[in-house]
Amino acid sequence: SMQNRIHVVPNILDITHCTDRHMSTFSGVVLTGTNNELCSYRSLKVLAAVTYASLPLKRKVLNTPAEVASQTTPLAKSLALSLPDGKTHIGGSTSAMMKAVALLSPASGLLGNRGGFEASQVDSWVQFGWTALEVPLAASKQSISASSSNISATNIPADFFSATYQLDHHLKSNAYIVGHSVTNADIAICCALHEAVSNKVWDPRSSEMKDVVRWYNGIVNQEFFSLALLIINSAT
Secondary structure: OOOOOOOOOOOEEEOOOOOHHHHHOOOOEEEEEEHHHHOOHHHHHHHHHHHHHOOOEEEEEEOOHHHHHOOOOOOOOOEEEEOOOOOOEEEOOHHHHHHHHHHHOHHHOOOOOOOHHHHHHHHHHHHHHHHHHHHHHHHHHOOOOHHHOOOOOOOHHHHHHHHHHHHHHHHOOOOOOOOOOOOHHHHHHHHHHHHHHHOOOOOOOOOOOHHHHHHHHHHHOOHHHHHHHHHHHHOO
């Protein structure tokens, strides 16, 4: 059965109009992005890691192209995470942002609880979630043609479901993807499947993959995930 973890509700504040003085006294993480990105599943991945780690959080909405262009790192594009030191900014890769959150809160176990061995497994599964689930979903959503992508538009559903069957096989003998508690691997892949549900690509209520459904429902019904969804919905 899924283990419950006690979560402190993060200090969530919209800082679109905050002053530098307010920013200088804040000791949590800041997620900055366009409104679309702050409402996306990419943002959900980072927010779920933050809520699981019980880190204080602020959000800043970028409203204009000039604000996007003024981001502190050229990798930020439309979503970036600033760390508590106020000097370290991670942009572009939500996997990198999630890993930074895990490193800020070692006790959370988001990179596993057995040191580098489990951390490497977590990284591998996060990458699996990206290449095997998120990329096909994005290609499907954006109707990317075979001529502009290595992924054929005709085999996107097969690719996606092949990956979920692999996941189902793994979860037959595992309550979590890595180890015995929630890690970034669970969060990243659960968010990808949540996006698939939103896009009506996958329905856990009718899925034959019982072990994926058991695991998925166990994750999305935990308090930290509900909190992350609440933050996402409050940005709409």
